[in-house]
Amino acid sequence: MSDSSVVAVHGEAHGGTDDPALRHHFATEEQQRNASSLGMWIFLATEVMFFGGLFCSYLIYRHWYFGDFAAASKSIDAALGGTNTAVLICSSLTVVLAIWAAQTAQRTLMLAMLILTMLFGLAFLGIKGKEYKDKFDEHHVPGSSFSFEHEQIPGHPDQYANPRHAEIFFALYFIMTGLHALHMIVGLGVFTWLLTMAWKGRFTPHYHTPLEIGGLYWHFVDIVWIYLFPLLYLIDRHP
Amino acid sequence: MSVHAKSSPLKTYFAVWIALLFGTFLTYEVAKIDLGPFNAAVALIIATTKALLVALFFMHLKGAGERLLKLVVISTIFFLFILLGLAMADYGTRGYH
Numbered sequence: 001m002s003d004s005s006v007v008a009v010h011g012e013a014h015g016g017t018d019d020p021a022l023r024h025h026f027a028t029e030e031q032q033r034n035a036s037s038l039g040m041w042i043f044l045a046t047e048v049m050f051f052g053g054l055f056c057s058y059l060i061y062r063h064w065y066f067g068d069f070a071a072a073s074k075s076i077d078a079a080l081g082g083t084n085t086a087v088l089i090c091s092s093l094t095v096v097l098a099i100w101a102a103q104t105a106q107r108t109l110m111l112a113m114l115i116l117t118m119l120f121g122l123a124f125l126g127i128k129g130k131e132y133k134d135k136f137d138e139h140h141v142p143g144s145s146f147s148f149e150h151e152q153i154p155g156h157p158d159q160y161a162n163p164r165h166a167e168i169f170f171a172l173y174f175i176m177t178g179l180h181a182l183h184m185i186v187g188l189g190v191f192t193w194l195l196t197m198a199w200k201g202r203f204t205p206h207y208h209t210p211l212e213i214g215g216l217y218w219h220f221v222d223i224v225w226i227y228l229f230p231l232l233y234l235i236d237r238h239p
Numbered sequence: 240m241s242v243h244a245k246s247s248p249l250k251t252y253f254a255v256w257i258a259l260l261f262g263t264f265l266t267y268e269v270a271k272i273d274l275g276p277f278n279a280a281v282a283l284i285i286a287t288t289k290a291l292l293v294a295l296f297f298m299h300l301k302g303a304g305e306r307l308l309k310l311v312v313i314s315t316i317f318f319l320f321i322l323l324g325l326a327m328a329d330y331g332t333r334g335y336h
Contacts, residue, residue: 034305034308037308038305038307038308038311041308041311041312042311044315045311045312045314045315048315048316048319049315049318049319049322052319052322052323053322055323056322056323056326056327059323059326059327060326060327060330063327063330063331064330078267078270082263082264082267085263086260086263089256089259089260089263090256092256092259092293092297093252093253093255093256093297095297096248096252096297097249097252100248100249100252215297215298216298219293219294219297219298220298222293223290223293223294226286226289226290226293227286227290229263229266229286230266230270230282230283230285230286231282231286234266234267234270234282235279236278237270237271238270238271238272238273238278239271
C-alpha cells in the first residue's frame with residue numbers, strides 16, 4: 001500500500017514525462033496496464049454475447065433436428081477441423097511465448113514467435129478454405145444450388161435427413177465458422193501491427209501492454225474455436 | 240535468461256499446450272464411441288476444460304488480483320448462462336415447431 005502510494009506521488013510529480021510509455025492520466029504503469037486489460041476484457045464480454053446468440057440458435061435447432069444435424073455434421077471433414085484446432089492451440093502457445101520473450105528482452109525470439117503466430121493463423125485460414133471448397137463442390141452451401149438428398153441419419157439406416165433441416169445446419173456452420181474466420185483475419189491485422197511495433201523496438205520488459213492485449217484477443221478467438229470444433233464437426237461420429 | 244529463471248512460466252505454458260493438444264485428440268477419439276446422450280456432455284466437458292486452461296494460464300486469469308476484472312469475467316459467464324439456459328428451458332419444455 002505504502003509502496004504504491006509512493007510510486008503514485010512519484011508519477012504525479014513527474015507528470016509521467018520521464019517515461020514515454022506512461023500516459024499522463026495514469027498514476028502508475030500498473031494502473032495503466034490494468035486499465036488496458038480491463039477494457040479488453042469488457043470488449044471480450046461483448047464478443048461472448050455476440051457469439052452466444054449464435055450458439056443459442058445452434059442449440060435450439062440441434063435440439064429440434066438432431067438427426068438431420070448429425071447427418072450434415074458427418075459430411076464435414078473432421079480431420080481438417082481437428083488439425084485446425086491443433087494449429088490454433090499452437091498459435092496460442094506462440095503468443096504467450098512472444099509475450100514472455102518481450103518480458104525477458106529477447107527480441108529475436110519475440111519477432112520469431114509473432115511471425116510464427118501469424119503463420120499458424122494463415123495455415124488455419126488455408127485449411128478452412130479447403131474445407132469450404134469441399135462444401136461448395138458437394139453443393140452443401142445454403143442457397144439455390146443446395147442439395148442434401150438421400151443422406152442417411154446416423155444410427156437410423158432406414159431414415160434420410162430432411163434437406164431443409166440440414167440446410168439450417170450448414171447455414172449455422174457457415175455463419176459461425178465464417179465469423180470466426182473473420183475474427184482470425186482481424187487478428188492477423190492486429191498481429192501485423194504488433195510485429196511492426198516489435199520490429200521498431202517499442203516493446204521492452206517494462207512496457208509491452210499491446211502484446212498482452214492483442215494476445216487476449218487471439219486467445220479468445222481460440223476459445224471460440226475450441227467450442228465450435230466439437231459442436232459442428234463431432235455431433236454423431238460413431239459408426 | 241537465468242536472471243528470470245526463478246519466475247519462468249515456460250514449464251506451465253508447455254504443460255498447458257500439451258494438455259490442450261491431448262484434449263483435442265481425446266474429443267476427436269471419444270466422438271467415435273457411442274455414448275448415447277453422453278457424447279455431447281463429454282464433448283462439452285472437454286471443451287470447457289480446454290477453454291479454462293486457455294483462460295487461466297494463457298490469458299493469465301489465474302493470479303489476476305483485480306476485483307473489477309473478476310466482476311467482468313464472472314458476469315460475462317453469468318449472462319451467457321442466462322441467454323443459453325433460459326432460452327433452452329423455454330424451447331426444451333414446450334411443444335414449439
